[in-house]
Amino acid sequence: MPISNAAFVRSTIILLMAGMISLLGIVGTSLWLVSKVQVYFAELIEVREVRSSAADLLSTLKDAETGQRGFVITGEANFRKPYDDALKAVAERQKSLEEKAARFPRYAERIPDIRRLVSEKLVELAETVEAVTQGNSSEAVAQVKTDRGRIIMDELRTQLGDIMSDADRHLQEGVIDTLWSAGALQWTTVIGAIAIIGVLGGAAIIVAQYTRDIVVARREVETLNATLEKRVDERTEELIRANQEVQRFAYIVTHDLRAPLVNIMGFTSELQASLGSIQGYVLADEKPPSADDILEARRAASEDLPEAIGFIRSSTKKMDGLINAILKISRDGRRELKxxxxxxxxxxxxxxxxxxxxxxxxxxxxxxxxxxxxxxxxxxxxxxxxxxxxxxxxxxxxxxxxxxxxxxxxxxxxxxxxxxxxxxxxxxxxxxxxxxxxxxxxxxxxxxxxxxxxxxxxxxxxxxxxxxxxxxxxxxxxxxxxxxxxxxxxxxxxxxxx
Incomplete structure (x- = not known):
């Protein structure tokens, strides 16, 4: 049965709306999942920075304690150098930890105790070092034997160790959430692609049938009475133009809309690959990540992930613009002229x-x-x-x-x-x-x-x-x-x- 102009327009609009709904579903879900990935990754970086700052502060205090004990035992100035170097870095390490922990209430509540313990430890270290400097080595040794410094250091290890353990747990959970979001994004793209391909196939079938009907109509027009030749020529010209426009429309639907979709699928795979580098950096466990791991993770975070996300966004935006443009011209063509x-x-x-x-x-x-x-x-x-x-x-x-x-x-x-x-x-x-x-x-x-x-x-x-x-x-x-x-x-x- 031939397709009327109204039926063709109606079918085309229905298919375009179906394509737009599918596209908006892909765009909305993709943007939501990408946003979640960005939030997870940003939190991973912040938590890792807190952990690193806590580890740095603990390590610096250990260095200071090692230098103190070496100086107390030997009394020689060269054994005091680790203490002096660590002492210079403690304030900076402590400030860094406080700034980074302030973003997380569960860490920030520990900061007053840590600040107090660091102050007490520095006082204890300074008293023994000053005693040795004044020539009272026996007094310094006696202070060390009181176990006061060890008790303070144990409390610091507990406080800072709890922060590092909690950070490790959150890092592990964040990586799992990030991987889940990436997998969901990939499946969303695949399902949306299937839906859009279905729309394209339906549009191609309708366009092909409509084109065949136009060809049949042209042959019927050619058989009309010679007295209608002028009108036949006019109608034929309109049919040729309509046929050309339909063919161009078919090309746009099957080609221009498909190209951004291919980009989305390709860069989703690249996004998945980039997570491998980040996972190697974040899940280093007790083994410090190598320089190559850090470089790969930073490159993935600063280059690969933003590039993939940007291309996905630009491709979906392009598809949305193409469909909206087709709908705009379609609406203008049907608008009643005033x-x-x-x-x-x-x-x-x-x-x-x-x-x-x-x-x-x-x-x-x-x-x-x-x-x-x-x-x-x-x-x-x-x-x-x-x-x-x-x-x-x-x-x-x-x-x-x-x-x-x-x-x-x-x-x-x-x-x-x-x-x-x-x-x-x-x-x-x-x-x-x-x-x-x-x-x-x-x-x-x-x-x-x-x-x-x-x-x-x-x-x-x-x-x-x-x-x-x-x-x-x-x-x-x-x-x-x-x-x-x-x-x-x-x-x-x-x-x-x-």
């Missing part, structure tokens, strides 16, 4: 005022012809047309000269009016003059943001208004867009309905 009297000069002046500050930044200017006509057309469509043209002129202006834009018109008689929109920007190569009006296609160096829908949208709008748009341009010499616009759209609509 036919009214439109002063083109006032409309263009309003569009110029909206971008005047951007033009002024490059000492540019916009010249608007006083003879721009008044037409009977759809105001919103014309506002979008000139808004797009102004935006393109600013986006693609030449960097080596101020921007100059001019808008002028001439009467084309029964054909309506011809409006020329000219800028002195970087221009368009001759081979791209038609390509720039195709959906998602752009010309020249791709150094500006955009999806390539602006001029495709403009042409769609102009044809809905019974007109058209073409371009004259040379690279480096600027661009002129020539708009053909009927003077009275209501007559065009009646003619098409007749």
């Amino acid at each position: 036919i009214e009297r439109v002063d083109i000069k006032a409309l263009v002046e309003a569009g110029a005022a909206a971008v005047n500050h951007q033009v002024g930044e490059s000492d540019g200017e916009i010249a608007i012809d006083d003879k721009l006509p008044t037409v009977i057309s759809d105001r919103l469509s014309l506002e979008q047309v000139f808004g797009n043209l102004f935006d393109n002129a600013i986006k693609y202006q030449s960097p080596d000269r101020p921007l100059r834009v001019s808008v002028k018109a001439r009467n084309a008689g029964r054909a309506g009016f011809t409006i020329e929109f000219t800028d002195n920007g970087r221009g368009i190569a001759p081979e791209d003059h038609e390509r720039v009006f195709e959906l998602f296609r752009r010309s020249g160096t791709q150094d500006k943001p955009g999806e390539g829908i602006g001029l495709a949208h403009v042409r769609s709008l102009m044809r809905n208004l019974g007109g058209d748009i073409v371009v004259r341009s040379e690279l480096g010499q600027g661009t002129t867009f020539v708009l053909r616009l009927p003077s009275d759209l209501s007559k065009v609509v009646r003619s098409m309905q007749a």
Whole structure:
């Protein structure tokens, strides 16, 4: 059974909505899981820093105690050097631990006891070292034998050891959570890919059937009475254009949407691989990680993970932009035109005022012809047309000269009016003059943001208004867009309905 235009549009919109829902599901779940991975990893780093600071402080105090005992036993100055060096580092190590532990209440509550014990230990060390320095070695030895220093050191080992043990436990739990999130992200991508591929397959089947129906309709038109030849030619031309648009749409759905999906799947695998380096660093247990392990973990954290996450985000954003662009053009094509009297000069002046500050930044200017006509057309469509043209002129202006834009018109008689929109920007190569009006296609160096829908949208709008748009341009010499616009759209609509 042939597919009607309404059924095709309805089926296409349903499939697009299904694709968008699948995409939004992937995007939302992926962003949530990526956010969890980032939170887990950030907490892992902070917990490891607390553990490292606690270990450093304990090690420094041990060094100070070792130097003290060597100096007390021998009385020689060279045995005192470890004590002096450690003493200089204690304050810095203690400050580092307090700053990093402040982020975690369970560690911060131990800081007052640790601060007190460190102070008492330093006093005990200083008293014995000072006694030896004053020549009272026997007094220093007696103080050491009181076991006061050992008791304080044991309490410090307990406090700092509890922090390190708790940190190790949280590191292990964080790695497990991170690995789970990465696995869930991968499965989300696979399931979403299957859903989108299903949508693509359904769209391809509908497009193929609709295309076959168009071919059949063309053959039937060719058999009509010779007196209908003119109308047959008109309808055939419309069918050819519709066929071409359907084919382009099929290519976009099956190719442009699939490319970002492939990127998402590839970089999800890279994200999984990067976790191996981080796991080797974080789960070092009692064995200190090697320099290579640390380098690999840092490279994964600073380069591989952000790069993979960035590519996943950009790919999902691109897919969302492509689907939204298709829906936007589809909606505009179905919007009922509001036919009214439109002063083109006032409309263009309003569009110029909206971008005047951007033009002024490059000492540019916009010249608007006083003879721009008044037409009977759809105001919103014309506002979008000139808004797009102004935006393109600013986006693609030449960097080596101020921007100059001019808008002028001439009467084309029964054909309506011809409006020329000219800028002195970087221009368009001759081979791209038609390509720039195709959906998602752009010309020249791709150094500006955009999806390539602006001029495709403009042409769609102009044809809905019974007109058209073409371009004259040379690279480096600027661009002129020539708009053909009927003077009275209501007559065009009646003619098409007749």
